[in-house]
Amino acid sequence: MDIRYASHPNEVKGFDTSRLREEILIESLFRPGEVTLTYSHVDRFIAGGVLPTGGTIKLEADQKEMGAEHFLDRREIGIINIGGRGTATVDGTAYDMETKDCLYVGRGAKEVAFASADTSSPAKLYFNSCPAHQTYPTVKAVISEANPRHLGSLTNSNERTIYQYIHENGIRSCQLVMGLTMLKPGNMWNTMPCHTHNRRSEVYFYFDMPEDGVVFHLMGEPRETRHVVVRNEQSIISPSWSIHSGVGTSNYTFIWGMAGENQAFDDMDMVAMKDLK
């Protein structure tokens, strides 16, 4: 699996474009018939994707890097389908996964496997996983069961709805907080005004973008910002000290996942617009 390390903000200031991309961008998450895994030492967060184009694909532990027999021996996972209909089977129980359905699987599940209902329009299962100290029940939620929060306005080009799936008042977990944000047509900005949360790191996964569309994702300390050009179905790892915001060439959707010290979604350190550099 692809291993990423944590970097000090003072070191990141000196990175050129390719070094910054190597550290924080995950360029390829969906490969036919494979599970892709990126392991970040920031909060030991794993982000990955599964694209079942043939038979069933199992989620397996990287024996060397995880030192575990099963992927979820000491972890929990949140999975959101962004593709065609599929199934996620957890220890023999099959969960139907339509697009934008979310499945949380608690620590200790042994066999997790994925399949597409129709391989001509395969499921695309994006997931986030982090260490877990106890078992919370495995629960599925459809988008209408997620908690919607409407934010922004068309005049600020940032009208969007945040759907919270795994959070303090929704699907329970040890660390993982996860959901997705959909921008309304004509809106291109996410998370501006921006924030940091030194208590948690966060991974963004951008999708529902045209192939030639880009998001200029903004990262860095508030007074030392940098951008990374992100394309459809790519992820960005945001260390806890970094802002995470972006502007696209058209509207898009993104999945956010967080882990760390707390799960308090609103515990953010807002950055005043006058302080950005």
Ligand SMILES: O=C[C@H](O)[C@@H](O)CC(=O)C(=O)O
């Ligand atoms: O800590 C919370 C996260 O950064 C996101 O949920 C923000 C977001 O989806 C948005 O403003 O559109």
Ligand SMILES: [Zn+2]
């Ligand atoms: Zn955030």
